[in-house]
Amino acid sequence: MIGEHVADTLATEPSAASDDVASSGTATRATRLLGAAALVGVAWLAAFGLGFSPADRDQRESVRILYVHVPSAWLAYLAFVVTAVASGLYLFRRSHALGWDRVAGASAEVGVLFMGITLVSGMLWGRLTWGVFWEWDARLTTTAFLFVTYVGYLAVRGLGGSHQQRARRSAVLALLAVLEIPLVHWSVRLWRSLHQEATVLRPDGDVKMDGLMLFTLFVGIVAFTLMYAWLVVHRQRTLAAEDAADDAGLDRALAARRAEVG
């Protein structure tokens, strides 16, 4: 919605302000370095995950899915924690800086992406290892709720209104999610404990993990964290540009109206 607005602004009236937005880009020297490091990390992950690391004794080749699944789950949780912290900083600081709001929004977008990857990769792995795509386990169910909750959060960010209005609404929602998710997890765990015989489908080989497998997982987490940082920095900058274009469009409209009247 905001994106269309920017496109409109750029198309109809190429003034100085929108030229700045269009031409400067969002990369700096530091983010290019970060992006390159993320790329190298992903290449390493591919090499270790698909090539060097051995197949698992029980799970065989399907264990390689976990090198994507576990890092993306970790990343999604990190992203949602960052969203909550940035929302808190926005809401409780006197300045109500929109910068924190944009960090929260950018982080949530990336988090939803990684949570989606977590769910899909987890289901594929589950089909191969457990024989079913979905198991009504507390952790799986909570993850699905987490995903839907942050899809809702992103929808609230798209509601419109002023930037401060958007920031306040979404910050409250992000903090409510911190309240909601433990409650959902707790209740679902109680629900399962009464209705399901002990979960037999847990992978139990985790404790004695092969050294190379552990290293591959570690590479995955580092690579995905770099990628996350890179995505959030860029997304936060494009969000800032969108807000600036929004404001510039409003200023121009006001000026035009004043010129008409005067």
Next chain:
Amino acid sequence: MNDGPGFWRVVGLVAAKDLRIEWRSRVALNQVLPFAAIVMVLFAFAVDRLPRPAASATTETLLQTVAPGLVWLAMLFSLLLLVQRTFAVEADDGALDALRAAAVDAAAVFWGKTAALATQLAALYLLLLGTALVIYGAELRTSGIGLLAATWIAATLGLATVGTLYGGLAAGARGRETLLPLLLLPVVAPVLIGATRAVEAALGTGGTAVADGWPWVGVVGVFAVAFGAGGTLAFGALIDE
């Protein structure tokens, strides 16, 4: 700070106002109640003919087994309508702006609207439970009445607090009709789980004992307290725009 009317007085005024509007407009009575009733009839169509597992020893029909959950599910759907309604009333004629301009405590407005919503939900639950007794063949037992009453109070309060909070969040925004279910339904999942299990224990569905139900009332109670506190703190920031 405390120039205006006291906290509880505002709570009472807002609640009485909301209930009076509902009573006079009859929207809850003429639209939400029939909606909930038809939902319960449709549930019966969906599950009645499913075969029972061969191994089960109970003589219950499937509808009797699932009746407590279906009643709460119908409550959740009705909650969506009632929440839309309670904030549509405020959006008309800029009523919410007037309320803000009256410089009353936002937390008091929150609890007033919550009280009105909880009253409607509580009445609705009694009617739906009565419907379940008649058309699903669910049965009350005297030993479970206390548990049932506790669940009734805790769950309607929980649904009302969270409904008012998220309704306030979406109030006045374009597209709120479609957004509210997406925001609200994931949040109220603990109430559905807890209240369903508690009522199952109160009615003795599937041979459960009454004592099994009290921990579930605890779940719902914790939920109500958590979102009551959340609403008290956050409601001002949400409606103050």
